[in-house]
Amino acid sequence: MVEALDMVVLLVFLSTKWHHPRARRILEHWAQSNGYVILSSKHWEVITGQEVYSVTIRTSEGEIRRGRVRCGSWILGTFLDTAKVRWEE
Numbered sequence: 396m397v398e399a400l401d402m403v404v405l406l407v408f409l410s411t412k413w414h415h416p417r418a419r420r421i422l423e424h425w426a427q428s429n430g431y432v433i434l435s436s437k438h439w440e441v442i443t444g445q446e447v448y449s450v451t452i453r454t455s456e457g458e459i460r461r462g463r464v465r466c467g468s469w470i471l472g473t474f475l476d477t478a479k480v481r482w483e484e
Contacts, residue, residue, distance in 0.1 A: 415438075415446065417473040418445075418446030418448075418466040418467060418473045419446075421446075421466040421467065421473060421476055421477070421478050422436065422446075422448055422450070422464055422466055422478060424476070424478075425464060425466075425478035425480075426450075426452060430454065430455035431452040431453065431454055431455075432452060432453045433450060433451075433452055434451045434452060434453055434459070435450065435451045436448045436449070436450045436451075437449045437450075439463060442465075443469050443472075444467060444468075444469070444470075444471070444472025444473070445465050445466060445467040445468070445469065445472060445473070446465075446466045446467060446473065447463055447464070447465050447466070448463065448464045448466065449461075449462075449463050450462060450463070450464055450480075460482055460483075461482070461483045462480050462481055462482040462483055463480070463481050464478050464479070464480045465478065465479050465480075465481075466478050
């Protein structure tokens with residue numbers, strides 16, 4: 396029983412160490428593929444395995460925009476390479 400518990404703790408630890416850098420790579424890929432330059436980003440929260448960042452970006456046209464980017468999917472978390480943005484008005 397103790398060995399199984401140790402294995403679960405180890406898996407949670409390793410998953411956490413992998414999860415945050417993976418979400419950051421998803422965020423950077425999203426910005427690059429849309430022609431954005433990230434001016435600032437702040438880790439905002441984790442919801443259902445997804446990382447959410449508050450970002451300020453510059454578009455290729457020079458416009459400054461702010462919003463929140465959700466990295467990963469609801470079911471698979473950051474195992475899925477997706478990012479969705481909700482822009483501030």
